[in-house]
Amino acid sequence: MRALPLDFRESTGSQEPAWNDWRWQSRHAVTNLQALDKALTLTDAERIGASRAEAAGLPISITPYYLALCHPTDPACPIRRQCIPRAEEAIATKGDLRDPLGEEAHEVAPHLIQRYPDRVLLIATDRCGVYCRFCTRSRLVGDGGGARSMAALEPAFAWIEAHPEVHDVILSGGDPCLMSTERIARLLRRIRMIAHVDYVRLATRAPVTLPQRITAELCMAIRESHERTWVMTHFNHPKELTVEAQVACARLADAGLPVMNQTVLLRGVNDETETLEALFRGLVRSRVRPYYLLQMDPVGGSGHLRTRLCRGVELMAALQGRLSGIALPKFIVDTPGGLGKVPIGPNYVVSAKDGVTVLETFRGDYVEYYDPIEY
Ligand code: SF4
Numbered sequence: 001m002r003a004l005p006l007d008f009r010e011s012t013g014s015q016e017p018a019w020n021d022w023r024w025q026s027r028h029a030v031t032n033l034q035a036l037d038k039a040l041t042l043t044d045a046e047r048i049g050a051s052r053a054e055a056a057g058l059p060i061s062i063t064p065y066y067l068a069l070c071h072p073t074d075p076a077c078p079i080r081r082q083c084i085p086r087a088e089e090a091i092a093t094k095g096d097l098r099d100p101l102g103e104e105a106h107e108v109a110p111h112l113i114q115r116y117p118d119r120v121l122l123i124a125t126d127r128c129g130v131y132c133r134f135c136t137r138s139r140l141v142g143d144g145g146g147a148r149s150m151a152a153l154e155p156a157f158a159w160i161e162a163h164p165e166v167h168d169v170i171l172s173g174g175d176p177c178l179m180s181t182e183r184i185a186r187l188l189r190r191i192r193m194i195a196h197v198d199y200v201r202l203a204t205r206a207p208v209t210l211p212q213r214i215t216a217e218l219c220m221a222i223r224e225s226h227e228r229t230w231v232m233t234h235f236n237h238p239k240e241l242t243v244e245a246q247v248a249c250a251r252l253a254d255a256g257l258p259v260m261n262q263t264v265l266l267r268g269v270n271d272e273t274e275t276l277e278a279l280f281r282g283l284v285r286s287r288v289r290p291y292y293l294l295q296m297d298p299v300g301g302s303g304h305l306r307t308r309l310c311r312g313v314e315l316m317a318a319l320q321g322r323l324s325g326i327a328l329p330k331f332i333v334d335t336p337g338g339l340g341k342v343p344i345g346p347n348y349v350v351s352a353k354d355g356v357t358v359l360e361t362f363r364g365d366y367v368e369y370y371d372p373i374e375y
Contacts, residue, residue, distance in 0.1 A: 019113045022206075022213035025063045026178065027131060031058065036084065041073045049085030057301065059142040060085060063129045066209045069239060078269040083130050086304065093303030093337065098139050100297035101155040102338025111148055112156035115338050119168035122156055124148055124187060127178040129210035134264060134305045136297045137174075147179045150186060160194055167198040170232070175207035177213050181221045188225035199228040207233045207248040207259075208240050214248035221253035231259045233288065238278040239269050246286050253287040260291040263329065265315070267307045280319075280327040290329040297334055309333065309344070317346040321362025 018024035030036055033050040042050070053060050062070075062083045070084070071077035098134065099105075101115070108114045113121040125147040126140055135141055160166050169191050176184060184202075191200050206213040222229050231252050235241065252259050261283050263270065270276055282288045293316070296306045318329045330343045350358040354373040 020212050027371040028064050030062045043075045045087040046084050048087040052087040058138040061131045063210050066130050081269050088264045088304035089301035095298045096300040100336050106338050109156045109159035121172050125174040128175040134302045143235040154176050164196040170201045172203040174202050177204040180217050185221045192226045201225050201230045201232050203232045205234045208235050211244040211248035214251050219251050223255045225265045231257050233261050235261050236263050238282050241282040249286040249288050261288050262292045264294045265312050266305050269306050285329045293329045293331045295333045
C-alpha cells in the first residue's frame with residue numbers, strides 16, 4: 001500500500017520571486033528530455049519515453065509547480081506517472097484508439113463536438129499547463145494551433161444558435177484557462193448571448209497543474225461574463241491538493257462558481273481505496289464535489305496506465321458506506337466510439353421476486369424491501 005500524506009497543507013513553496021505568476025509558470029514549463037534530466041533522476045524507460053515524445057506524438061509540458069510535486073528519484077510517484085512519458089507509450093494495447101470518444105465523427109462545426117442532444121463541447125485551444133500522459137485528446141493537444149480566434153469559432157457559435165435543443169456548452173481544449181482572461185471573458189460573453197444555453201462548463205486542469213492561474217481577477221471575470229458557469233476540474237491524487245490548489249478552489253467557490261471534479265482511474269496512481277478516499281475527502285473539504293470517477297479511455301499509448309474495469313467496481317464497493325454521498329462520485333465508462341457514458345458499479349440487488357427485493361448493504365447484510373400493493 002502506498003503512503004499517503006496525512007494532511008494536505010504541503011506547499012511547493014519555491015523562493016523564485018515569479019513562482020506565483022502563472023505566465024512565468026507557463027513560460028518555464030519543462031518541454032524536453034534535457035530539462036527533465038536536470039530536474040529528476042530519470043529511469044531508462046522515462047528517458048526513452050521522453051525522447052520519443054519530443055520527436056513525435058503527445059508533447060511534453062510540465063509546469064515548474066507540478067514538476068515540484070514529482071518525487072525526484074521514485075518513478076512510481078503518482079505525479080510522475082501522470083506527466084513523465086515512458087517507453088510503454090510505444091506499446092499498442094488491444095482496443096486502443098487514436099480518438100477514443102469518436103470526437104472527429106461527432107464534429108458538427110469546426111471545433112464543436114456534439115455527442116448528446118442537449119450539450120456540445122467547444123475546443124477553444126490546444127494548450128495545457130501539463131500534457132497528461134493519459135489524455136483522451138492526445139491527438140490534438142499541443143498541436144501548435146494555440147487559442148482559436150473568435151472568427152474561427154464563429155461557425156460553432158452560429159451552429160449552437162441554430163440548435164435550441166442545446167442547453168449546455170462545455171468550454172474545453174486543451175485547457176481554456178491557458179488563454180488570457182480577456183479571451184476567456186469574450187468567449188463566455190459570446191455564449192451568454194445565446195438565450196437557450198442555460199449554463200457553461202469550463203473544463204480546466206489549472207487548479208491542479210497551474211493553480212497560480214486561478215486569480216481573484218480571473219474568477220471575477222468569469223462570474224461577470226457568464227454568471228451560470230460551472231468549473232469542471234480534474235484532481236487525480238491527494239498529493240495534488242496542495243495549499244496552492246486549495247487556495248485556487250476556494251477562490252472559485254468564493255466567487256460563486258460551483259466546482260466539480262472528474263477523477264480518471266489510473267493504474268499505479270490512484271487505484272487503491274485509501275488513495276481515492278483521501279482524495280475525495282480532501283476535495284469535499286476544498287468545496288469541490290467529486291462528480292465522476294472515470295474509467296480511463298483506451299487512448300493509444302496509455303495501456304500501462306489503464307486498470308481493468310472490475311477494479312473500478314471493486315473500489316466503488318469498498319468506498320460505499322465509507323464515504324458520504326457528497327464525497328462519492330459515480331463510476332463511469334465513456335464508451336469507445338463516442339456512444340455515451342455508462343454508469344457502472346457493484347450490484348446491490350440480490351434478488352427481486354413477487355414484490356420483494358432483497359438488497360445487500362455495504363456491511364454485507366441482506367435486507368428485504370417490499371413493493372407497495374398496486375392501487
Ligand atoms: S489538461 Fe486535460 S486536455 Fe490537457 S493534457 Fe491533461 S487531460 Fe488532456
